Amino acid sequence: MKNLENEYSKLFDELIPDSKEYGFSSFSKSVNVKLFLKDLRRIKPKSYKLILKNLISKREIINLIGYEILEAYFLSKNVLKNLKRYEKKNFFEKKFIRDEIILFKKKQ
Amino acid sequence: MPKYDFDVIIIGGGVAASVAAYNLSKSNLKIACFEQGNYEKNSSNYKKKKLSFFDYKKMNINPNLRKLKSDYLIDDTESDISIANFNALGGSSVLYSAHLPRFLPKDFKQKINKKIYWPLKYEDLKKYYDLNEKILGVSGLSGDKTYPDKIENLMPPVKLGAAIHKIAKAFDKLNWHWWPSYSGVVTSKKDKRGLGTISEPNNSYWPKAIKNKVKIFINSTVIKIICNKKNEATGIRYLNSKKKIQKRSAKIIILASGGLGTPRILLNSKNINFPNGLANSSGMVGKNLMLHPLGWVEGKFPNFLKSYDGPQGCSISSSQFLKKKNKDFKKGYLIQILREPHPVEQSVIKKKLNKLNFGNNFFKNFFSFYGKTISAAIICEDLPETKNMVVLSKINRTKIPNVKVIYKLSKNSKKMISHGIKNATKLMKVAGAREIVSFGPVKHTGWHIMGTARMGSNKKNSVVDKNGKCHDVKNLFIVDSSIFTSSSGVNPVSTICALSFKISDYIKENYYEKFRK
Numbered sequence: 001m002k003n004l005e006n007e008y009s010k011l012f013d014e015l016i017p018d019s020k021e022y023g024f025s026s027f028s029k030s031v032n033v034k035l036f037l038k039d040l041r042r043i044k045p046k047s048y049k050l051i052l053k054n055l056i057s058k059r060e061i062i063n064l065i066g067y068e069i070l071e072a073y074f075l076s077k078n079v080l081k082n083l084k085r086y087e088k089k090n091f092f093e094k095k096f097i098r099d100e101i102i103l104f105k106k107k108q
Numbered sequence: 109m110p111k112y113d114f115d116v117i118i119i120g121g122g123v124a125a126s127v128a129a130y131n132l133s134k135s136n137l138k139i140a141c142f143e144q145g146n147y148e149k150n151s152s153n154y155k156k157k158k159l160s161f162f163d164y165k166k167m168n169i170n171p172n173l174r175k176l177k178s179d180y181l182i183d184d185t186e187s188d189i190s191i192a193n194f195n196a197l198g199g200s201s202v203l204y205s206a207h208l209p210r211f212l213p214k215d216f217k218q219k220i221n222k223k224i225y226w227p228l229k230y231e232d233l234k235k236y237y238d239l240n241e242k243i244l245g246v247s248g249l250s251g252d253k254t255y256p257d258k259i260e261n262l263m264p265p266v267k268l269g270a271a272i273h274k275i276a277k278a279f280d281k282l283n284w285h286w287w288p289s290y291s292g293v294v295t296s297k298k299d300k301r302g303l304g305t306i307s308e309p310n311n312s313y314w315p316k317a318i319k320n321k322v323k324i325f326i327n328s329t330v331i332k333i334i335c336n337k338k339n340e341a342t343g344i345r346y347l348n349s350k351k352k353i354q355k356r357s358a359k360i361i362i363l364a365s366g367g368l369g370t371p372r373i374l375l376n377s378k379n380i381n382f383p384n385g386l387a388n389s390s391g392m393v394g395k396n397l398m399l400h401p402l403g404w405v406e407g408k409f410p411n412f413l414k415s416y417d418g419p420q421g422c423s424i425s426s427s428q429f430l431k432k433k434n435k436d437f438k439k440g441y442l443i444q445i446l447r448e449p450h451p452v453e454q455s456v457i458k459k460k461l462n463k464l465n466f467g468n469n470f471f472k473n474f475f476s477f478y479g480k481t482i483s484a485a486i487i488c489e490d491l492p493e494t495k496n497m498v499v500l501s502k503i504n505r506t507k508i509p510n511v512k513v514i515y516k517l518s519k520n521s522k523k524m525i526s527h528g529i530k531n532a533t534k535l536m537k538v539a540g541a542r543e544i545v546s547f548g549p550v551k552h553t554g555w556h557i558m559g560t561a562r563m564g565s566n567k568k569n570s571v572v573d574k575n576g577k578c579h580d581v582k583n584l585f586i587v588d589s590s591i592f593t594s595s596s597g598v599n600p601v602s603t604i605c606a607l608s609f610k611i612s613d614y615i616k617e618n619y620y621e622k623f624r625k
Contacts, residue, residue, distance in 0.1 A: 014466075014467070015466035015467065015470070016466065016470055017467075017468065017470070019470075019471040021471065021472075022471040022475060024471055031161075035161075036161065039160075039161050039162040039165070042162065043162065043165045062466060066459065066466070067456045067459065068161075068165075069466075070452070070455040070456055070459060070464075071161060071164060071165070071452050071455075071456065072161045073455075074450075074451040074452040074455055075159060075160070075161050075164055075452050079451075083451065083478075086475075086478075087412075087414060087479070090412045090479075091270075091412055091413075091414050091479075092411075092412075093270040093411065093413060093414075094270075096268070096269070096270045096273040099273065100267065100268050100273060103268075103273070103276060104249060104265065104288070107249060107251065107287070107288075108249060108250065108251045
């Protein structure tokens with residue numbers, strides 16, 4: 001099982017790899033793969049069985065649990081923290097805060 | 109005089125049930141509520157949304173995928189729209205976006221045909237809308253000309269943010285109506301629930317009702333309503349949390365199980381006097397299903413606008429095409445502007461649309477849309493048609509049949525969706541969107557389930573009267589969205605609450621002597 005877990009970690013990282021450009025970590029550095037597989041067992045037992053039997057291809061993984069990989073990744077604390085950092089760096093449209101008060105007053 | 113376990117039994121634990129339970133509990137009555145689900149907290153509280161992967165999956169909007177113990181299978185193979193709901197104390201409000209506009213006065217005035225119309229007026233519900241906005245907690249801006257009266261009990265409106273601000277300006281350029289949403293979001297520091305908290309029955313009505321000694325039976329599925337020979341409801345048969353069948357009696361029974369659950373229980377409660385289902389001499393139980401067909405337009409903007417910032421469904425909306433008559437179709441639609449979903453949902457949507465691919469370009473793809481998209485939902489008023497219905501299907505493990513939804517989108521709705529998509533696309537272009545995607549009807553949007561036990565003056569074509577009382581069973585009341593005669597083009601929760609208040613007031617005023625015995 002441990003071996004299979006390692007193999008899948010590598011495979012998941014091919015789907016969501018490290019990105020130096022955007023400052024984001026790969027899947028296995030952001031999500032506990034062991035826990036993810038355990039949750040999958042409860043959520044999608046049929047897919048879990050298939051995964052557990054043998055190491056399956058990247059394409060099959062995407063078909064079987066592609067959406068779950070995305071969901072687990074974007075629920076990870078690390079990823080959410082990095083998204084906040086991205087927001088601070090890239091958000092410049094602050095003029096609207098003053099405009100908004102005027103807009104509401106006009107409406108009333 | 110037989111002895112009863114309770115004065116009132118309420119079947120269901122959603123918004124309608126919570127209002128009735130709270131209102132009746134102020135009169136010192138012995139009240140019990142039977143809910144098939146468990147206690148759950150609202151998962152869409154946007155400032156505190158930290159869910160584990162497992163908990164997130166547990167909150168799926170589709171009961172057929174969620175498969176919790178409290179869920180029953182909904183066969184939607186013959187429906188253009190799939191049902192979205194949640195079974196728990198608080199009902200679907202556990203997952204709702206908390207958009208809480210009132211129905212428009214014209215919704216109650218318009219006749220479906222010569223014989224079918226609401227037997228009450230907007231003015232009859234006004235004081236109950238006011239009361240609900242105060243207790244549940246609604247934010248917004250007073251002075252909207254969509255309504256004849258000034259809506260007073262509002263917290264300050266939810267902040268728009270840069271993205272929504274852009275759309276508001278576009279509405280102004282087109283000279284179209286827009287108004288900050290009536291939102292179930294706490295925006296006042298005086299409210300102890302905390303800024304940003306979603307207003308829901310579980311943090312408003314239910315705690316008050318429980319304090320007033322309403323007894324709640326969770327994980328308890330009602331199978332049948334029992335009647336005597338005089339056609340009076342005497343109690344319920346239910347499956348308790350240990351899966352044993354039990355009985356409880358009451359002087360009054362209130363059904364509050366929603367547009368699916370209510371007809372399910374009525375149809376399953378057939379007896380010698382009502383072979384086609386309880387309170388169904390009209391044959392209208394389960395019929396006239398209305399679901400608010402939805403069109404969708406998403407605009408992608410060139411700059412990073414933090415468009416996900418704030419509650420997704422509560423920003424601004426426009427009644428421009430809801431009030432105006434149109435030569436191409438009957439009724440109208442609301443344009444509701446939606447913020448970008450949380451990345452966990454947005455990434456899946458984009459993957460489905462082939463806009464997000466795994467591999468080396470994953471982040472490049474993701475940041476090409478993250479914080480840059482805004483959507484417009486076109487919520488169409490649905491017409492009641494007898495061919496659209498809820499029927500019983502196979503018996504499931506809980507001894508009560510599952511349901512099948514038969515629903516075909518009408519030509520009128522199709523025309524309305526096309527019209528709405530065209531106008532929302534125009535709006536996005538004026539706002540400066542570079543890429544625009546549109547589609548409709550959206551399949552998994554059957555949140556607003558209405559009309560399956562409709563209200564009316566004539567017992568031949570309706571199930572309940574203007575007081576929510578079943579024409580056929582004098583001590584059986586219905587307080588949920590199944591009693592809606594028409595669907596309007598706005599979200600139904602405020603109207604459900606107002607009706608539940610009105611009906612429970614009627615029960616208090618007219619059945620006092622019965623409760624005293």
